[in-house]
Amino acid sequence: MDPKTRTIHTAIPGSEYDITVRPGLLAEVGDMVRKLSPSKKAAIITDDVVGAIHGSAVESSLRAAGFAVAVATVPSGEKNKTLATISTIYDTLLTWGIERTTPVLALGGGVVGDMAGFSAATVLRGVPFVQIPTTLLAMVDASVGGKTGVDHAVGKNLIGAFHQPIAVLIDPAALKTLPPRELRSGLAECIKHDIIRDADGFADLEREIHRALSLDIDYLASLVAHNVAIKARVVAADPFEKGERAHLNFGHTFGHAIETVSNYSYTHGQCVALGMVAACHAAKALGMIDQPSCDRVAALTRAAELPTGGLTLPIDTVVSAMIYDKKVKAGKVRFVLPTTIGHVTVRDDVPAGVVRDAVSSLTSQTPAP
Ligand SMILES: NC(=O)c1ccc[n+]([C@@H]2O[C@H](COP(=O)([O-])OP(=O)(O)OC[C@H]3O[C@@H](n4cnc5c(N)ncnc54)[C@H](O)[C@@H]3O)[C@@H](O)[C@H]2O)c1
Ligand SMILES: [Zn+2]
CATH class of the missing domain: 1.20.1090.10 (Dehydroquinate synthase-like - alpha domain)
Structure with a gap:
């Protein structure tokens, strides 16, 4: 294994998965997801800021690994972490033809991770989910632990579900573009x-x-x-x-x-x-x-x-x-x-x-x- 790769094995009752940390990993997401999933399809959920910077590297690596790819892009920012945005994600995934085995990949900060995770927990009553966090907060905190969800006018994170990812893939080099x-x-x-x-x-x-x-x-x-x-x-x-x-x-x-x-x-x-x-x-x-x-x-x-x-x-x-x-x-x-x-x-x-x-x-x- 690449000496720059660090793997943290997580054993949560009912779900075990690896968290992989490696600079340059974004360009290898396709191969990594392929090892976990025989699916012909994969969906990326990202926001407009992260998608514009890192979306194409992840999308082309998935296509190179044989996945047909759908991308759902949401507007960035906490104010968009709502059920209304989740509804637009469902629209993209369902009209495209997401299947029970299709992995949903969250590419972005904690806002994207929480919403992609909630979408993955609920669409078709649950599909596999991969976290690809791109902020330091999402890497060290939000992407680990399986909490997903959205905000409500009454308060933050009041609607959600526990849904553990099948993998967390972290490219620390993505932090170079972070404000x-x-x-x-x-x-x-x-x-x-x-x-x-x-x-x-x-x-x-x-x-x-x-x-x-x-x-x-x-x-x-x-x-x-x-x-x-x-x-x-x-x-x-x-x-x-x-x-x-x-x-x-x-x-x-x-x-x-x-x-x-x-x-x-x-x-x-x-x-x-x-x-x-x-x-x-x-x-x-x-x-x-x-x-x-x-x-x-x-x-x-x-x-x-x-x-x-x-x-x-x-x-x-x-x-x-x-x-x-x-x-x-x-x-x-x-x-x-x-x-x-x-x-x-x-x-x-x-x-x-x-x-x-x-x-x-x-x-x-x-x-x-
Ligand atoms: N599920 C959990 O256990 C958990 C834990 C902690 C926090 N959270 C949630 O995480 C959210 C906060 O996450 P956050 O701090 O990552 O905020 P965020 O997702 O809003 O990202 C911050 C900003 O950085 C941009 N961005 C992200 N990655 C970038 C990159 N590599 N280069 C350039 N720009 C980039 C985003 O577009 C956004 O504008 C909150 O909604 C919070 O509730 C969840
Ligand atoms: Zn915190």
Whole structure:
């Protein structure tokens, strides 16, 4: 096997598949999918931005491997992650003649992955699905775990299904065309993964973060593989989010509230960054973690060019938005809080004053980059 190939085997009860990370892989998708599927047809779902940059490489490699190809192109952006867009995908797939064995390939960021996965879960009551993520966030987070779905006017990700892919194919070289703010957004999830599971990974990232920001593809390949392995391990242990999968929400309880109250003017990664800093502040106030660890989290977050302060939103509005987070169980807000770098625990007994102080601490620090 090519020494630049990294394979992470995922064993989720009821479905086992490989996640393959290799620079240049986009041009080999056809051969890789052919090994998994005898189908005569394959469908690509992409968005207008990614399709224009990377669509033809994937499409021609599928044709070269003997697939007849349909492409459903959706408009890019979270605002299009809706049932209305899913309906246009069904139109393309069904009028073309999709069959039960036809693999559906998601080529794009998390928005495309979530919608392609939901389409694959539901069209003809389920067809095989392949993730080909092209943002760092989709590579290290959204493409792994089998959650698919769309947003509703009432809130994000409220309609969906679990549908595991038959493969996740990752070409880190695709990140070269990604806007820098999207790269940084994915780095927030990488920092999160190390805080919840891997102190050595965190130390590596402290040393090497400049290589990620400068788009060193060899480094990004190893970073993506490291993070995919963490996410896959957590998901395999808890595929339906009954327990430890909640650890992946570290930084997200505060983060989602900031995202909502700011009306999505921050990227998701910027909100997660602020959320992780707030969670450290709360954990420190509860005597769970020491200050030097919190300082390392803030320093690495800043080094990733993500905000750790400068929040100008009304504090009480952010605090009350947390109550509406869909992860609230039996009226209690559950916080994932660190005890050290590499380990977190879930608490549903955080006093309101501690929560408020944690949000408030975000207003007094350095402004967002
Ligand atoms: N299913 C899950 O477990 C899970 C986990 C985390 C996030 N998500 C979802 O993922 C979504 C966010 O994903 P995202 O951050 O990837 O956003 P995104 O899919 O909107 O992509 C961000 C932007 O980058 C563009 N883009 C993508 N790849 C590119 C490339 N290689 N070059 C140039 N431009 C490129 C896209 O067209 C888009 O404009 C949210 O909807 C979120 O709910 C899902
Ligand atoms: Zn996230």
